[in-house]
Amino acid sequence: MREIEAAAITETVARLAVESTHFLPEDVEGAIRDARETERSPLGVQIIDEILENAEIARERMLPLCQDTGTAVVHVELGQDVHVSGGYLIDAINSGIEQGYGEGYLRKSIVEHPFGERTNTGTNAPGVIHTEIVPGEEIHIGFMPKGGGCENMSRYQNFLPGAGREAVIDFVCETVDLSGGNPCPPLIIGVGVGGTAEKAMTIAKHSLFRKVGERNPDPEVAGLEGELLEAVNALGVGPQAVGGSTTALDVFVETYPTHIAALPVAVNIQCHSARTKHAVL
Amino acid sequence: MAETKAITLPLTDEAIEGLRIGDHVEFSGVIHTARDAAHKRIVTMSDAGEELPLDLRGQVIYYVGPTPARPGQPIGSAGPTTAMRLDPYTPRMLGLGVKGMIGKGGRGRAVREAIQASHAIYCIAVGGTGALLNRHITSAEVVAFEDLGTEAIRRLEVERFPAIVVNDAFGGDLLESGRRQYRTSSRPVPIGGGGA
Numbered sequence: 001m002r003e004i005e006a007a008a009i010t011e012t013v014a015r016l017a018v019e020s021t022h023f024l025p026e027d028v029e030g031a032i033r034d035a036r037e038t039e040r041s042p043l044g045v046q047i048i049d050e051i052l053e054n055a056e057i058a059r060e061r062m063l064p065l066c067q068d069t070g071t072a073v074v075h076v077e078l079g080q081d082v083h084v085s086g087g088y089l090i091d092a093i094n095s096g097i098e099q100g101y102g103e104g105y106l107r108k109s110i111v112e113h114p115f116g117e118r119t120n121t122g123t124n125a126p127g128v129i130h131t132e133i134v135p136g137e138e139i140h141i142g143f144m145p146k147g148g149g150c151e152n153m154s155r156y157q158n159f160l161p162g163a164g165r166e167a168v169i170d171f172v173c174e175t176v177d178l179s180g181g182n183p184c185p186p187l188i189i190g191v192g193v194g195g196t197a198e199k200a201m202t203i204a205k206h207s208l209f210r211k212v213g214e215r216n217p218d219p220e221v222a223g224l225e226g227e228l229l230e231a232v233n234a235l236g237v238g239p240q241a242v243g244g245s246t247t248a249l250d251v252f253v254e255t256y257p258t259h260i261a262a263l264p265v266a267v268n269i270q271c272h273s274a275r276t277k278h279a280v281l
Numbered sequence: 282m283a284e285t286k287a288i289t290l291p292l293t294d295e296a297i298e299g300l301r302i303g304d305h306v307e308f309s310g311v312i313h314t315a316r317d318a319a320h321k322r323i324v325t326m327s328d329a330g331e332e333l334p335l336d337l338r339g340q341v342i343y344y345v346g347p348t349p350a351r352p353g354q355p356i357g358s359a360g361p362t363t364a365m366r367l368d369p370y371t372p373r374m375l376g377l378g379v380k381g382m383i384g385k386g387g388r389g390r391a392v393r394e395a396i397q398a399s400h401a402i403y404c405i406a407v408g409g410t411g412a413l414l415n416r417h418i419t420s421a422e423v424v425a426f427e428d429l430g431t432e433a434i435r436r437l438e439v440e441r442f443p444a445i446v447v448n449d450a451f452g453g454d455l456l457e458s459g460r461r462q463y464r465t466s467s468r469p470v471p472i473g474g475g476g477a
Binding site: 040041043046047050051053054055057058061062063064065066067068069105106107108109118120147148149152173174177178180181182184231234235236237238240241242243244245271272273 | 303305318345346347348349350351357358359360362363365385386387405407408409410411412413415416430431443445447455456458459460461462463464465466468470471
């Protein structure tokens with residue numbers, strides 16, 4: 001059994017909030033740089049250049065990459081041999097969100113009552129917090145400030161159990177086509193197939209923590225990822241949907257065993273400002 | 282790289298006349314910010330016959346909710362938000378005299394028609410480049426709806442603020458024509474595609 005102070009969790013989450021919103025991950029920036037070389041549309045290339053310049057300005061001047069500093073999505077893997085002392089885990093995370101968004105001059109985008117008064121909580125808390133109990137005595141924290149524009153383009157559908165991979169490809173392409181420029185392409189696309197409705201969306205979201213280019217270890221799923229990336233980029237949506245050959249930088253697919261009656265498919269879209277940051281305690 | 286057209290604000294009918302989809306423009310002068318909550322309030326006030334907090338005639342509206350400014354700076358990160366969410370209010374805003382809009386993503390059919398009918402333009406700034414766009418905003422001042430926080434209406438002075446014309450005054454739609462030009466897929470564009 002290992003003790004971890006709640007205060008250490010708060011400090012870590014606050015740091016992740018600030019760092020993730022200012023520093024574009026290297027793998028994402030590298031993928032955008034690569035896309036510049038293959039993009040066919042001159043206007044698309046110009047947009048990619050602005051995106052790369054933005055990353056540089058954000059880093060050097062400590063300005064958030066995007067004004068939408070997101071819903072704080074926090075994925076916690078809690079080792080079962082850890083004891084959190086001096087406070088409750090979830091409170092500690094929300095305190096970290098409040099601290100990071102305050103000290104970091106980040107936008108507070110969370111409103112209290114979704115269909116009522118929509119009063120801003122003023123802190124960007126609460127985050128959307130997923131916890132998973134895992135073996136060991138560490139806490140892994142993944143932080144994803146998820147923008148509203150791309151999150152709004154999420155889609156879910158139940159297919160007939162025999163509809164197969166074609167149904168997945170059609171659904172993902174249709175989702176990208178319909179979303180146009182709203183989710184800020186070039187995109188990273190998370191796809192969850194299987195489980196139940198909430199499981200499919202959760203694994204789709206969780207896949208977005210992967211590094212660009214990291215394939216699913218299952219060769220059949222990895223094959224689908226490659227096919228999806230090609231199909232999506234053939235749509236011609238392009239950077240910011242002005243037309244072009246770079247609609248997505250990558251497609252991640254996660255699967256989970258499902259019911260004999262079911263083929264759930266969830267799509268969770270990430271904009272090019274694919275901000276994630278990890279820490280291990 | 283395409284030629285850049287320098288536009289000095291306020292936006293004149295002559296300037297609008299010369300703009301076409303795909304044009305890269307740089308705005309200099311004054312623009313005003315408004316997003317969801319401000320649009321809703323303007324339309325509600327207008328419906329009630331109340332006096333609006335600013336004269337919208339000839340204005341360019343920028344759909345943005347910036348991050349808080351660090352001390353000594355006029356504004357924080359300030360990139361565009363999704364324009365389609367403002368579609369229900371946009372024909373009304375055009376009716377009140379708005380001539381230009383800056384956001385991201387496409388517009389619905391009714392808005393595209395209203396843009397053409399009002400001889401106005403819709404441009405995108407590159408979504409997710411709020412740090413870069415910050416460098417083109419030289420001053421910011423809240424002029425209405427301060428209680429809305431990041432959604433308050435701000436008067437911005439901008440210098441060479443970069444944007445791309447997506448809907449011109451002649452019915453052109455860059456997102457639709459651009460996608461057609463670069464599409465190699467045999468899939469039909471779904472109804473309502475193009476961000477429409």
